[in-house]
Amino acid sequence: MRMHVEPSILDELAIVDEDLSDDWRQRAECARYAGLVDFFPARGESAREAKAICAACPVQRECLDYALQSKAAYGVWGGLTERERHRMNRDRRRTERRVRL
Numbered sequence: 218m219r220m221h222v223e224p225s226i227l228d229e230l231a232i233v234d235e236d237l238s239d240d241w242r243q244r245a246e247c248a249r250y251a252g253l254v255d256f257f258p259a260r261g262e263s264a265r266e267a268k269a270i271c272a273a274c275p276v277q278r279e280c281l282d283y284a285l286q287s288k289a290a291y292g293v294w295g296g297l298t299e300r301e302r303h304r305m306n307r308d309r310r311r312t313e314r315r316v317r318l
């Protein structure tokens with residue numbers, strides 16, 4: 218029987234940056250759920266389980282900052298889906314424009 222193993226956020230990070238030593242990624246809560254919880258749900262699939270794990274993660278802020286800076290296109294990062302991050306970025310840009318006026 219072939220078992221489907223879900224990729225974790227850390228798998229994605231390892232592709233982006235192979236130096237995982239001594240930083241926030243060492244404390245990522247999702248590492249404990251690798252292969253068990255899908256942090257990259259397909260469109261229409263629930264992200265609820267992944268978001269619940271993020272809610273208890275001690276490095277949620279750092280993870281979200283990383284995802285926003287690196288423009289992570291897929292997955293749940295820092296407790297937000299790609300659509301929610303996109304919305305957050307859009308709202309920030311609008312606020313910045315209003316402040317400049």
Ligand code: SF4
Pocket residue numbers: 226244245246247248256270271272274275276277278280281293294295296
């Ligand atoms: S916030 Fe979520 S995705 Fe980010 S490191 Fe923590 S558990 Fe993983």
